[in-house]
Amino acid sequence: MWNYSEKLMDHFMNPRNSGQLMNPDGHSEIGSPQCGDAMTLDIQVDDEDKIAEIRFMTFGCAGAIAAASALTEIAKGRTLDEALGISNDQIVEFLGGMPEEKYHCSVMGHEALSTAIDDFRHRRDNTAEHLECILGEMPENLAAAVGEGIINIEHVHPVRVYVSLSEGDNSAVAAVLESELRKRAGKKVEVGIIR
């Protein structure tokens, strides 16, 4: 048996944030060819770019499961950039130490997180591109709803966007954008209007 700390055993036996999210904003599936472990990670990101929800699934030893659990605890509530900065040493320290032979277990969680964040950013860029395209083309019904107003992109999230509108019909603009985004991005994107 490995000499595991009490805290590590607690995270192994009672993993925090295990499972999957129904509609994740970012998702990753990775495997470690080095030891055969595998992991999935789901994240939900709020409008301040912070990780609001996080869930993991792990196929691996006690160290791998505990390290994944610890990572999710550390990452939750942090901004994406902060989360990317979480080091393996931080995970090991959080767990009250880890046998040296098991250090590699914490690496997988890090890779899963950065891949999920990449996935989130990719989805966001995709939504942003479509939105920019729509505003650039300014279809007739959108132009009618905006009227004399000025429309600007304020914040983009994969499934939520905020635009500012100086004048015009808020709900008509939102309805047109939502329907155009559904057509082009193939998903439901909520549109919020800021005056």
Add this chain to the structure above:
Amino acid sequence: MKVYLDNNATTRIAPEVLDAMLPFLTERFGNPSSFHSFGSDLKEDIEAARQKVAALLGADAEEIVFTSGGTESDNTAIIGATSINPLKPGFVTSRTEHPAILETAEYIKSRGHPVKITEVNSDGTINMNSLESCVSEQTGLVSIMMANNETGVIVPVAEAARKAHASGALFHTDAVQAVSKIPVDVRSMDIDMLSVSAHKFHGPKGVGALFVRKGIEIPPFMLGGHQEKGMRAGTSNVAGIVGLGVAAELAVKHLLEENGRTGLLLERLEKGILEKCPGAVVAGGDAERLPNTATVLFRGVESEAVMTLLDIKGVCVSSGSACSTGEQTSSYVLSAMGIDDVDANTAIRFSLSRYTIGGEIDYILEVLPPIIEKLRDISPYANR
């Protein structure tokens, strides 16, 4: 509750064995090679043990050489038998042998001996066609284990021996896991050499034997004094040898009855696991196996995580071969059977002994299913 189901790694010493050994670790500490009777009288005890080991194998006493265990017996057989005839330096063995065989094969290969490794079938049995194609006029020795340490799959060694003899090669078998669990008879099985280890059947660690059929002369592996008729140098491990003898005697006595009982317990364990643990499958389940060994793939659940939780519950099992623990490699035995790495990493070996009781099996069937369920719940491979 402490439940020990890792008897293929090692077994408890039988009380009768310990009792028989103690005088040789206390008052009767002499060296049997000494001139004085205090030492030389011990030769009788050694010869009595030799008779008992011979009886277990269906051999003659003079065909038994005491060694330090299975590994030394295997080393002696392979290095010796491939060096007696310069026209027959070749060695043939299988992919699922113990490292004591495979590492020695690598060693003699590096010394210029032709070495061929036969494939196994998906149920873990030896592929006889592959074996036949590996054996040639050059082959000096074929070594095929009698039963696999990880899966318990039994190999029809008599058939393998025939294939070896057809090309004029000698036949050795590593019977470390088989002896005491199934009947072994070197004559009817046509075996030339056979390795035995005491601690796998309730004897002490550090002692074993090599059966070498009369008429075969191989050079010693350990060089030095003239002990064991010059076949194995080094002061005789009297207490160990006496312990091995008593363990052999007990193995003969318990062979049929106790193995029948162990077999029923194993059956109950396997049936219970397959019923209660979704995704579970027995490796080599369709092949004939030892009555004490089952390796179960708990598909979707990594074996070390299972062992860690079982350890907390006092249950001792192993994943694949005990020798691989600490290394992050999947079992080469399971790989050779065509089981992929992900599934191989889910393997847990349960190995019983004649000291295993029904209550221990019931306890495992109570604590194991929730462990598997808990780990499957968080596994991305649960429905693989």
